[in-house]
Amino acid sequence: MTSIAQQSEEIKEKIALPAVKLEANLKINALLEKINEYQTKLQRLQSVQEKKRLMPLLMGNNPDMQFDSDASSDFTDLSGSSNRTKTSKASGKSNDSRSSKKSKTPKNLLKRKVKEGSIVEEEYLVGTLHILKFDEKIKRKTLLGK
Amino acid sequence: MQYLVYYGFYEQVERIQELLEKYAEISNKKIKGIKQIDFEQEHPELKELYPELEEFKDAQPLSANLFSKYKYIKGTK
Numbered sequence: 001m002t003s004i005a006q007q008s009e010e011i012k013e014k015i016a017l018p019a020v021k022l023e024a025n026l027k028i029n030a031l032l033e034k035i036n037e038y039q040t041k042l043q044r045l046q047s048v049q050e051k052k053r054l055m056p057l058l059m060g061n062n063p064d065m066q067f068d069s070d071a072s073s074d075f076t077d078l079s080g081s082s083n084r085t086k087t088s089k090a091s092g093k094s095n096d097s098r099s100s101k102k103s104k105t106p107k108n109l110l111k112r113k114v115k116e117g118s119i120v121e122e123e124y125l126v127g128t129l130h131i132l133k134f135d136e137k138i139k140r141k142t143l144l145g146k
Numbered sequence: 147m148q149y150l151v152y153y154g155f156y157e158q159v160e161r162i163q164e165l166l167e168k169y170a171e172i173s174n175k176k177i178k179g180i181k182q183i184d185f186e187q188e189h190p191e192l193k194e195l196y197p198e199l200e201e202f203k204d205a206q207p208l209s210a211n212l213f214s215k216y217k218y219i220k221g222t223k
Contacts, residue, residue, distance in 0.1 A: 020149045024158035031165040038173055049180045122179060129177045134170040 038132050045125040052122065176203055
């Protein structure tokens with residue numbers, strides 16, 4: 001009996017205790033990482049918002065910045081027609097059906113890689129910070145590992 | 147967490163709890179886009195009109211029992 005008790009004590013000291021301690025340290029590091037990530041993203045959001053305030057053109061609601069109809073027609077002519085003919089020759093299918101499919105399924109902004117200084121960076125940061133927000137789910141995951 | 151309490155790693159438990167509380171405090175502030183902020187500044191009366199609307203709230207109150215589970219640990223030391 002004593003040998004079994006000794007063995008279990010050994011297992012506890014040599015395996016269980018270091019493993020539990022390691023797990024605790026890993027959880028602490030993960031939490032620190034999350035806090036740092038949240039803080040850096042929050043700081044970035046603040047600087048992006050300041051920048052947007054300084055440059056109202058980035059807000060997208062400037063009345064002076066109206067789309068020139070001639071320029072837009074040139075733009076569509078250049079991009080649309082030449083590309084259409086090339087692709088239709090290559091594949092033999094029309095591009096109209098493809099474009100309608102694309103417009104139906106807008107890409108999720110949070111799944112994209114958004115570069116610093118991008119126009120959609122603010123929306124991306126707001127969405128990411130909402131996801132990173134502390135809630136019951138994170139608490140359960142940290143405390144119980146579920 | 148239960149294992150930590152069981153094996154007496156109180157320091158780690160308190161550190162985890164501290165960090166969780168810090169995380170909750172930091173992330174409790176409502177994140178708003180610049181358009182939302184400007185809209186709220188332009189129409190302050192809407193806040194009074196719709197006080198329960200989530201969009202107008204600056205922070206969400208933390209649930210009372212968010213950290214209650216392991217509070218007893220501090221008393222054991």
